[in-house]
Amino acid sequence: MGRARLPGVIPAYRRAMRDDPRLPSSPGFWRSPLRGPWFTSVLGLVLLVGITVLFVTGLVSYAAYNPNLSPVNDKTPEKGILGFYLFDWPTNPHWLYRLNQGVHVTLGVTLIPVLLAKLWSVIPRLFALPPARSVTHALERISLLLLVGGGLFEFVTGVLNIQLDYVFPGSFYPLHFYGAWVFFAAFVAHALLKTPVVLRNVRQLRGEKRGEQREETNDLVTPRPAEPTVSRRGALWFVGGGSLLLFATTVGQNFDGPLRRTALLAPHGGEDPGSGPNGFQINKTAVYAGIDPAETGEDAWRLVVTGRTGTVRLSRARLAELPLYSSALPIACVEGWSTSDQWWRGVRLRDLAALVGYEGDPPDVFVQSLQRHGAFRSAALSADQVADPRSLLALYVNGEELSPDHGHPARVIVPAAPGVLNTKWVARMTFGDL
Numbered sequence: 001m002g003r004a005r006l007p008g009v010i011p012a013y014r015r016a017m018r019d020d021p022r023l024p025s026s027p028g029f030w031r032s033p034l035r036g037p038w039f040t041s042v043l044g045l046v047l048l049v050g051i052t053v054l055f056v057t058g059l060v061s062y063a064a065y066n067p068n069l070s071p072v073n074d075k076t077p078e079k080g081i082l083g084f085y086l087f088d089w090p091t092n093p094h095w096l097y098r099l100n101q102g103v104h105v106t107l108g109v110t111l112i113p114v115l116l117a118k119l120w121s122v123i124p125r126l127f128a129l130p131p132a133r134s135v136t137h138a139l140e141r142i143s144l145l146l147l148v149g150g151g152l153f154e155f156v157t158g159v160l161n162i163q164l165d166y167v168f169p170g171s172f173y174p175l176h177f178y179g180a181w182v183f184f185a186a187f188v189a190h191a192l193l194k195t196p197v198v199l200r201n202v203r204q205l206r207g208e209k210r211g212e213q214r215e216e217t218n219d220l221v222t223p224r225p226a227e228p229t230v231s232r233r234g235a236l237w238f239v240g241g242g243s244l245l246l247f248a249t250t251v252g253q254n255f256d257g258p259l260r261r262t263a264l265l266a267p268h269g270g271e272d273p274g275s276g277p278n279g280f281q282i283n284k285t286a287v288y289a290g291i292d293p294a295e296t297g298e299d300a301w302r303l304v305v306t307g308r309t310g311t312v313r314l315s316r317a318r319l320a321e322l323p324l325y326s327s328a329l330p331i332a333c334v335e336g337w338s339t340s341d342q343w344w345r346g347v348r349l350r351d352l353a354a355l356v357g358y359e360g361d362p363p364d365v366f367v368q369s370l371q372r373h374g375a376f377r378s379a380a381l382s383a384d385q386v387a388d389p390r391s392l393l394a395l396y397v398n399g400e401e402l403s404p405d406h407g408h409p410a411r412v413i414v415p416a417a418p419g420v421l422n423t424k425w426v427a428r429m430t431f432g433d434l
């Protein structure tokens with residue numbers, strides 16, 4: 001006697017959801033013959049390498065802000081154990097931040113098509129039913145939510161920040177920092193789970209090269225393939241071409257002159273910074289920062305330096321009588337644009353420290369601008385940065401007076417540091433008070 005099967009309503013409903021090709025929950029809804037383990041695996045391998053580099057350069061970039069030095073450098077609250085790796089940012093080699101951030105931003109932009117193609121390749125799984133087959137499967141799907149959500153969040157906040165108008169609600173630094181940890185944790189879990197599968201799938205490619213045709217099987221392969229419009233290889237070339245195009249229209253922002261003009265997609269690429277000694281990229285102009293020319297004139301402006309022995313006030317003419325030194329240093333912004341080395345000339349930061357009682361043992365310094373509003377109007381520098389003989393309070397650049405837009409009457413310039421620590425229109429320096 002056969003056992004009677006109860007015609008369950010839920011299984012029948014599920015079957016309909018799975019079998020009706022008009023619904024995305026049905027495998028037959030997804031008809032591209034490109035989808036399959038091989039395509040997903042190749043993209044996954046590229047992201048495995050690329051995103052690891054993005055994560056490392058991102059953490060390094062964050063450390064470069066000296067976030068432990070002062071809350072003005074970074075207001076990320078409760079970094080807690082996530083800040084375990086923070087280290088004292090060195091001043092050598094002087095192009096360190098320029099290289100790191102150039103790689104971080106250029107690579108991030110270049111990987112956008114790969115990320116999108118990867119998400120496209122696995123999209124049927126987003127709708128697959130049942131939502132969870134087992135506890136392990138449920139956990140895997142939750143980790144995928146963090147992976148996909150975290151990945152999109154990091155790319156979107158990153159891209160918004162390198163455009164001039166950061167419109168995302170909330171401050172970029174804490175969001176991008178915390179987001180990176182959530183995303184990378186899910187990424188590592190995913191990579192550990194998938195790497196064996198990926199390697200097996202990619203080995204298929206070699207088999208195919210030798211002419212062995214092997215059937216691809218997994219849930220991504222459509223049961224109702226549409227006519228192919230492009231081969232899998234062709235599709236990869238298409239993704240790679242998109243990446244190449246983004247790379248070619250972004251990378252120029254790391255260089256001066258005609259190369260910078262090739263950076264069509266970068267806000268600090270296309271626009272012409274003008275010519276002459278001050279003709280290099282400007283981030284925020286004096287007008288934008290609200291600097292009143294009446295405050296920067298010879299009669300009005302005084303640099304206020306405070307330290308162990310009290311406060312001294314120096315006019316620009318007095319500053320220019322102190323021993324002046326030159327150093328060739330770039331400006332390298334977190335947004336991924338940078339200049340080549342410019343010749344700055346001014347007073348060494350350690351000589352200013354010596355004026356207020358720190359002869360030979362310069363401490364850290366808190367630098368404030370004339371600017372009254374805006375996140376980057378002050379910055380803290382470490383004792384190492386102050387001690388470096390190339391760190392200057394610059395009065396001149398490339399043999400000429402600093403222009404108002406580059407920080408006249410005086411600006412800080414420090415080797416290997418992110419641009420945001422190179423405060424313009426300096427009004428006040430407080431040594432040893434952090």
Ligand SMILES: Nc1nc2c(c(=O)[nH]1)N[C@H]1C(S)=C(S)[C@@H](COP(=O)(O)O)O[C@H]1N2
Pocket residue numbers: 280281282283284289331332333334369370371374376377378405406407418419420421422423424425
């Ligand atoms: N006072 C003040 N200084 C500042 C900023 C600012 O907004 N205000 N921006 C910083 C940032 S983010 C960068 S990248 C550099 C850019 O310097 P530049 O405009 O001379 O190229 O200046 C830094 N100094």
Ligand SMILES: [Mo]
Pocket residue numbers: 283332333334335419420
């Ligand atoms: Mo910047």
